[in-house]
Amino acid sequence: MNPVPQKPIPRFSESLTRRRRSAWMDVWAARGIALVAAGVGLTTVLVFLFICIEAWPALVGQVSDGPMTTAISPDQLDRVPDEALQRYLGMSPSEFASKTREQLRLLAEVRAETLAEERGEEQGQGGDSIRPTDWRRLILPWAWKGYENPVYLWQPSGAGPRFNLIPLWWGTLKVTGIALLVGVPLAIAAALYVSQVASARWRVWLKPVIELIAGVPTVVMGFLALGILAPVFQRVVGVPFLLNGMVAGVAVGVAIVPVVFSLAEDALSTVPREWVRAALALGATPWEAVYRVVLPAAAPGVSAAVLLGAAQALGETMIVMMVSGNAPTLGWSLWDPVRTVPVTLAIELGEAARGGPHYRVLFLLGFLLLVLSVVLQGLARGIRTRQARLRGEAMA
Numbered sequence: 001m002n003p004v005p006q007k008p009i010p011r012f013s014e015s016l017t018r019r020r021r022s023a024w025m026d027v028w029a030a031r032g033i034a035l036v037a038a039g040v041g042l043t044t045v046l047v048f049l050f051i052c053i054e055a056w057p058a059l060v061g062q063v064s065d066g067p068m069t070t071a072i073s074p075d076q077l078d079r080v081p082d083e084a085l086q087r088y089l090g091m092s093p094s095e096f097a098s099k100t101r102e103q104l105r106l107l108a109e110v111r112a113e114t115l116a117e118e119r120g121e122e123q124g125q126g127g128d129s130i131r132p133t134d135w136r137r138l139i140l141p142w143a144w145k146g147y148e149n150p151v152y153l154w155q156p157s158g159a160g161p162r163f164n165l166i167p168l169w170w171g172t173l174k175v176t177g178i179a180l181l182v183g184v185p186l187a188i189a190a191a192l193y194v195s196q197v198a199s200a201r202w203r204v205w206l207k208p209v210i211e212l213i214a215g216v217p218t219v220v221m222g223f224l225a226l227g228i229l230a231p232v233f234q235r236v237v238g239v240p241f242l243l244n245g246m247v248a249g250v251a252v253g254v255a256i257v258p259v260v261f262s263l264a265e266d267a268l269s270t271v272p273r274e275w276v277r278a279a280l281a282l283g284a285t286p287w288e289a290v291y292r293v294v295l296p297a298a299a300p301g302v303s304a305a306v307l308l309g310a311a312q313a314l315g316e317t318m319i320v321m322m323v324s325g326n327a328p329t330l331g332w333s334l335w336d337p338v339r340t341v342p343v344t345l346a347i348e349l350g351e352a353a354r355g356g357p358h359y360r361v362l363f364l365l366g367f368l369l370l371v372l373s374v375v376l377q378g379l380a381r382g383i384r385t386r387q388a389r390l391r392g393e394a395m396a
Contacts, residue, residue: 048370055367058360061135077105083353090157090358092351133357138165154328154339156348156358163361167328171245171338172369175320178249178334179256179313184306186253187260191302195268196276196290207265214258222322225251230323237335241325245338248324252316260309267301268294300383307380311373317342341365 077085086096089107099107136142141150144162153162194206230247233239239246271294279289295302317340325337326347345366352359 051363051367051370055360055363058133058357058364059367061133077101077108087353087356090161091353093353094351133163133361138163138361140164152330154344156352156361161358163357165361165365167330168339168341168344168365170330171324171328172314172340172342174245174334174338175249175252175316175324175340176310176313178246179252179316180306180310182250182253183256183309183313184253184260187257187305187309188264188302190257191261191265191268192290192294195265196286196294207262210261211258213254214262218255218316218318219322221251221255222319225319225323239335241335241337243323243325243337244335245324246334248320248338249334251319251323252313255316255319256309256312259312260305263305263308264298264302267298267305270301271297300386304380304383307376307383311376311380314376315342315369315373316340317346321346341369345369 080088082096085104085108086093089096089104089111091099096104141152142162142164143150144153147153152164152166154164154167155162190206190210194203194210198206225247226243229251230242233247234242275293275297276289279293280286284292320340321343324339324343326339326343327337328339328344329336345362348358349362349366352362
């Protein structure tokens with residue numbers, strides 16, 4: 001009978017060396033993770049500070065229009081720096097580079113005549129403003145030149161720019177509201193089914209499939225909305241505009257379903273099953289148990305999911321850019337074209353002259369959008385933390 005071979009017992013020194021090496025690797029891995037986390041946090045703070053610094057002049061109403069307020073005669077054209085001339089004409093860098101000196105001279109003549117006309121009308125009622133970045137013209141209606149009544153107007157290009165922010169925020173809130181009305185019921189209904197009704201076998205498949213939608217590029221979802229959703233709405237409803245706020249809101253609503261579903265399903269799943277069984281034992285129907293026991297218990301987590309979904313819808317850019325119509329209109333109809341703040345930043349920031357009024361106002365929009373997103377996410381985080389503390393759980 002052959003003896004069973006036995007593995008050699010490692011020496012004590014070898015075992016101790018391996019333990020030391022493992023402990024050394026754990027320490028350096030923890031230090032590396034902490035360093036990366038600190039780098040990410042520092043980068044976030046620096047980005048926030050940069051946005052604040054660039055938006056500060058517009059935030060406090062100290063934007064200097066510079067050479068835009070002083071007429072430049074064609075004879076002085078050769079003595080003016082290119083950057084100042086570009087700001088004076090209200091042109092983007094690419095537009096300025098494509099013009100010849102003779103074309104720039106003609107544009108300077110037109111600009112000088114426009115400034116003279118504006119100065120003549122400044123003492124009258126309304127009229128174009130030499131300083132279009134005052135807060136009263138950023139948020140209040142104004143009787144601009146060519147309009148009989150005060151209006152909200154966003155026209156950043158041209159000789160007399162108008163930087164009213166209300167049409168952009170109105171379009172942003174309209175698309176966000178439609179997205180929440182569409183996406184939140186779908187996400188919560190799916191979360192209720194997966195957490196309370198579906199069997200364990202189905203739950204294993206359904207949750208990853210729904211969450212997989214989050215991995216679909218937004219440009220693909222925008223393309224699908226442009227090619228399928230918009231024509232269907234136009235044929236069924238008969239709307240005059242193919243691209244409008246409703247199409248954008250529905251598409252964004254579908255895009256936020258995975259985020260709201262994932263967080264809402266986690267909150268619903270943490271409700272003890274004993275509570276549901278107790279409600280059923282007392283004579284409640286399954287729907288009454290869900291409606292009167294599960295949903296109230298998971299309300300903080302579901303509210304946090306809705307807030308995070310709102311933050312995502314608020315900052316969505318690509319889908320809205322493709323299917324909203326990109327017109328800064330101010331109307332109550334859901335079928336009108338709209339333009340949102342993120343889309344405006346994506347389209348216009350690269351063409352705005354650095355340091356000019358348009359540039360400062362765009363950074364002001366970015367600052368306000370960032371603050372609103374941080375507030376929503378902070379509220380969601382606070383709600384989830386409070387829920388975890390009440391249940392004696394550790395908040396991840």
